[in-house]
Amino acid sequence: MKRRAKPLLGTLVEIAFDAELPDEEVNRLSALAFQSIHDIHQLMSFHEPESDLTRLNLAKPGQWVSVDIHTLKVLSCALQIERDSQGLFNAGVAPLLVKSGLLPAPCETVPGATGLADMIELNGKTVRKMAEGWIDLGGIAKGYAVDMACARLLDNGARRFVVNAGGDLRVNGIADFEATIRDPDNPGRGVLRVSLNEEALATSACYFSDALIDPHSGKSLSSRYSVSVSAPTCMIADALTKIVACTGQIDHPILNQYMAKALIV
Template sequence: MIRRAQPWLGTLVDITADGAQQAVSLAFAEVALVHRLMSFHDAASDISRLNRAAPDDVLEVHPHTWQVLQLAAQMAELSQGLFNIACAPRLVDWLCLPPPNDAGIPAYQPSLAVYHCEQGPLVRKLAHGWVDVGGIAKGYAVDLAVEALQRAGAASGCVNAGGDLRGFGDRDWPVAVRDPMAPGRAAAQVLLRDEALATSAAYFSARQHDGRAVSALVDGRSGEPLVDSISVSVRAPRCAVADALTKVVLASGDAQHPALAASQASAFII
């Protein structure tokens, strides 16, 4: 087994595989591509271009960006708005993200459609607003890395991007899930085989801002911060889906939310 780690997507990406070093390098290249395309911070990224665009502008984006935006729209519909990548103005207002321009922070309207995916890879900006795909792109990068390893001939492996992970092959991958009350220790141990697991919690991002508790997690329907001392883990065939659904369960408090069954996923709350 080869194991390597690199800093990408605001976290440490750890890749373990039984293939050659070249396979691992190809997997990291896919993660780096997602980082470049979908960064909220990088002015040259597709996401930054979309955020700067004016209403009714049509942008050509990379097919991966289009896929993530399309999946995000599907998750928003499945969750009846609990998952909403247009929450970026809230995160900027709470100083969790830097403002993408000097035009002032747009008002966050939970029901406002900011973009629409047209025939790929075109995206139309519908309204003044900002999106942040941090709640789904990390999982998508994990999926791309796994596919790269498999194409390169790796029979088994695991890609872990800061707790969003996916294992493949004829073996079990042990995963420790943090205790949200004491993140330095494990509260649960699970085994993965040919599936993904993503976990979301506010224990590292929660803080005080303007006299209230905020975090980097937002209820997409209300725009309120998610700050409860719980964690949500979702198992699903794809890591991008598991990544998005953790926010749905975290916001709803429902480990049986209908979006899970619709996505062939399951969840548990600690």
């Protein structure tokens, strides 16, 4: 396969194409996909001062904020998974990540962590801030960025490719594609290969950071295992890894609900 890579989303994003594609077409398609990922980052980054997310975090209770349709889709999915998981997935834990030094504070006063459903209300392309709080979409937006890169590639004629953003990946048009899972005790070494068919795979682990938070206890997850989830979309797979990481259950009921499967290494 022919590969192109670029640093985005705080990781290295790699796109692999059918080896039969001319180099000019590979360059054109990869540029479009990388641009899609960049655009999603600009909209939903906790770090970007002009992002939709930053404007939401700085909004006061009662204030309405206009957001991009992509931001709205991710917020809607995050709300649904929060409800379906009874709060095990919660994009409202950003204050805990700030207090742990894992995220920069948008302003001096740090609010308490709260459920996303208690913090915002969606209406059309606007979001109403209902309570003080900060949102971090790092647990779901990277997967969505991968999905949007895939959609851009399909819209522009690509049929056989893999988009991989630091372990969050999606496969299109390639049967029995083998993805490698890192060894949690030695992240530079692959320990397991997983076969994928027209699906996505996301992996969450603590070997590179402690940015996984249990929303119920408010504590960082410090386990040495990694969690991988395969699902129809990378956004869903990305979010569900956090639920499996919190519970340690590879048979958690929410997996069937979202047509997903999990493994722990």
